Each structure stands twice: as C-alpha cells, then as structure tokens.
Amino acid sequence: MNTPIEILLVEDNPTDLELTLLALQKHKLANKVHVARDGEEALDFLFCRAAHTGRSFDTPPKVVLLDLKLPKVDGLEVLRQLKEDPRTRAVPVVVMTSSNQQRDMVESYKFGVNSYIQKPINFSDFQNIMGQLGYYWLAINQPPPSAAFK
C-alpha cells in the first residue's frame, strides 16, 4: 500500500467493480487503484477525512473514475462537491456510467467533469476503453501540479 494511489474507482456494483478491475488488470493498472463503494466513501477519501484523515490534499489520485448511480451520495453530488472545493477542484474526474441520458451529461459537464464515458455493452470495447483511459490519464496527461490543490 505504499504505492501512491493513481486511480480512485467509485463503483457500487460488485460485478461492475470486478469487471472494471479485470479490464484494468489486463492493462497492468489495477495495483494503483483505490476503490470507494459509495459516494460518501469517495468524498471521505478525496477530502482526507474519516478513515482517510492521514491522507494529504497534495497527493490526490491522477484520475477519479466516477459512476453516477451510487448509494448514499450520488455521483453528480460527489462531482459537485469536488469541483466546488479549491483543494480538490483540479482533480481530473471521468464519469463512467451506463446511461447516456442527456440530463446526466448536461449536469456532469456543468459541474466541470473532465470526461464522460458511456460504458459500452461489448466487453472487448470496454476493455479497450479502460486501456486507453488509463494510458491517457496516467501516462499521457500531465497531472496538475501540487500548487493546483490550494
């Protein structure tokens, strides 16, 4: 657990979680993932509180993969709180959801989401997307410098 967390995966459905981790594993990305099973857990992690008081705002994950339908606090609310707080605003967030509902897309982009992906039904496609996603956010993209988290 000493490796810094690179991906925060927010997913409540155990099957989806398993499949997502499988897809990440395929691309050797699964060992740097922290999983939050609901919105509250995700917020606790990102805002370094409750079980995560030891964490620092200076070392956020390189990307948050956020499902929208979540127990307790839903994905849009997590996104809103994240993008409202100057300490977490710079963290890149990718919404990953089954839905292509216009309402979800509009709200997500209004709150400042960095990317919006509809999970395809075809698992091969999904695996490819996860690979591209991980490659892009972890390797290609320049993560925000720590000065961005103030």
Added chain:
Amino acid sequence: MLRNVPIKRKLTLAMMLTGGSVLLLTSLAFMTYGVINARRNLIQNLNILAEITAANASAALLFEEPKTANEILSKLEAEPSVLKAALYTRDRKVLAHYPQSMFETNFPAVEIGEISRFRSGVAEIFYPVHENDRWVGTIYVQSDLSALYDRFRLYAVIVVAVMVTAIMIIVFLSNWLQRQISGPILALADTARAVSEQRDYSVRGKVIGTDELGALTQAFNHMLNQIQERETALRASQSDLQELNRELEQRVLSRTAELAATNKELEAFTYSVSHDLRAPLRHVDAFAQLAEEEAGGVSPEMRKYVERIRIGVQNMGRLIDDLLNLSRVGRADLVQQPVSLNRLVDEVISELQSEIGARKIEWIIGRLPTAVCDPGLMKQVFANLIANSVKYTRPRPEAVICIDMETVEGEPAIFVRDNGVGFDSNYSAKLFGVFQRLHRAEDFEGTGVGLAIVKRILDLHGGRIWAASELDKSATFWFTFHGLVPE
C-alpha cells in the same frame, strides 16, 4: 313644465283649474248680468220718480209758478240718492231747482226728449213734462250711484263666498279623487321599487278595483310571476353550472396531477432503464467473453454459442437505446427554427458513409426548401428514412435513392424513394407501429422502432407520414409537416 310635479298635485291642480275657471266665468256672467240689471233698475226708478214729480209739477210749469215748483221739488228730500233736480220751462229756463241752496249755473242746459245717461259717478235723466197732452217743460233728475254700489258689494260678497266654498269643495273632492287614482299608482311604484332594490321577486302589488289601474297592477304582478319563475330557473341552472364547473375543475386538477405523476414515473422509469437495464447486459457480455477466453479453442460449438449470446446482448442493447430514444422524442420540447433541409440530408448521408462502405449508391437529391422545424428531430427523421433506404437496397448492385419534394393532394410533401426490396403493401399500416417489422431479422437487422420515432416526430410537428411500395422493386415514404412550405 308639470312633468316633475307629483301626480297628486297634478290631479288637484287639474280639478282646481277646471272648477275654478268654470266658477269664475259663471260669476263674471252673473255679475255682468247683475250690473246691467242694476243700471236698468236705477234708470227706471229715476224715470218713475221723474214721472211722479212731473205729474205734480205740470201745473206749476204751465203757469210758471216757481214757488210751487220749488215746493214740489223739495219733496225729493225723501230720496237721499237724488243729488239734484230741476224743472225747465218750454223756453229752456230753469223754473225751480233742488236743492235750492245750489246756484242755477250748476245745472246743465236742458235737453229735449227722454234722455237717460251715466256720467262720472252719477246717473241723470231728462224727462218731458206734459199737461193734458201738451208739452209744458222738462224735468231733470240726477242721482248718485250708491244703489249700484250696494248691489256691487252684495254681488262681490256672494261671488267670493261661493268661490271660497267651491274651492274648499274642490280641494276636498280632488283630495279624495286623487287618492283613488294616485294611491294605486304610488302603491305600484313602491312595489316596483322594492323589487328593483331588494331583488325580491316574490313581492306582489295589491290589486284595488278592476279599473285600468287594477289591470295595470295585475299585469305587473303577472310580469313579476314570470320574472320570479325565470329567476328561480336561472338560479337553479346557475348553481347546476357552478356545480358542474367545480366538478370539472376538480377532474381537471386530478387528471393533471395524475398526468404529472405518470410523467414523472415515466421519466424515473426511463432513467432507471438507461442505467439499470444496460448493466446486466454488460455483465452477460463480459462473462460470455471471459468464458470464451477460458474455453480457448476447446470446442468450436461452445464458441458459436457464446457468440450467439453476445449477438443477443448487442440486440437487446440496441433495443433499449431505441426505446429510450422513442420515449425521449415523446417528451421533447420542440425547438422551432428555420432549417435548410438540403443541409440536413447532406449531413445524414455523410454520417452514413461507414454503413455504405464501398457500395454503389446513386443519390438523386432535389432542391429542398428551408423549413421551420426542430433541427435535431428533423435530422432524425431524415436519418431514419435514409438509413432504411440504404439498408433495404443492400441486395441491389446499383442502388438508387431519391430525396425530393412534390405536391400531393395540394400539399407539399418530402419523399424518400429507393429501388430496394420494398414491403408488402397489405401491411403498410403496421409500418409505423413500435416493434413492427415487415422483414425477417436474419435478412435485415432492426428493432422496429425507427419509423415509430419518425412518426412521433412528425406528429409533434403537426405533420404526417405515409408510404407506398411495389414489393421487391421500390419503396417511397412521403411526409409533410406544419413548417414545410415550398420556396
């Protein structure tokens, strides 16, 4: 002038004027007659006096004896109304005069003949005196008019007394009479006022007698009866109407609430469909793939079955997408703006390129107008129709797709025509229903939602769509909508 005077006073005035003027005329006639009569009496009396005196004095005149004549004249003292008297001889000299103290010059010159006249406050006569049928002189008598005045005074008193009595009687009578006439009228007016002020149509006028006023009151009551009946009917229908209105409003409210609830439910349903229905599909597909990978080349049959599973899942996914699309179209808020239909067609065709691939398709595209419609939805109409044409011309080595406009039954209509496999016209009514397909899934893929979406969009635009086909030769789809006007 009398318009604003109350009827009571009008009636009294009428009677007073009529009675008074009749009475006045009668009194004037009576007085005139009396005065004429009095004057005649006065003169007659003077004549009689003169005759008697003349008879006594005829001898004295004949012999011109002033002393005797004077004596005779002085007897006139008995008549206090006689002011003067004189005897004239035949040669016009004053023989004697009365009163004797008066100067002779105060007597007028003698006039011959029987003369009587009135002169400033006095009456006077000259009367010839005869002795044995022989004219011997003239007597003159002057009298004051006190007799006349007395008569006058008497008449005046009588006239005034009669007038006063008559006026009193008139006032009394008119009072009584006008009560007979104005009483019912005033009562009727009171009733009318009560009706109009209190809107109480149950009030009735009291019918007094059977004269015109009685008839008027009866007519008025009859009118009130009718008004009351109508009023009652009106009230009843008004309250019925109000009741109905309330019921209707209540029904509208509850229906609106129901509708809103249904809409909300539908929205929640689609939302959860879009999220929750796709997730298991993804899982099925994923595990099918994983199973396939595990099975490795173990059994070719197994791989085929897994492939079938995955095709089924893809179809299910498309179906869900189409259904969501359809329900979104149904709830869409229409944007209305001018849209170049040719540009829509160009966009749609270029987006279909991957589908078309290397196929040979001849496009015949006419000049289409700029129409007022929702750009996104109208694009979907063209997209679905053109994609259908592309799909159903697949067996043709040379496909021809024509998109143009023509007038159908006086209405401008856009049409999309192709030389594809067409459809059985017997089932053309089913074309636009949801999940209705006229082709086998193994021949042409599809969910049977595309044309239903097209129809719904055109419904939203106040338009319609219809189709005709010659099986295995061609198919044509026409559509019109409200904003479509030829250039």
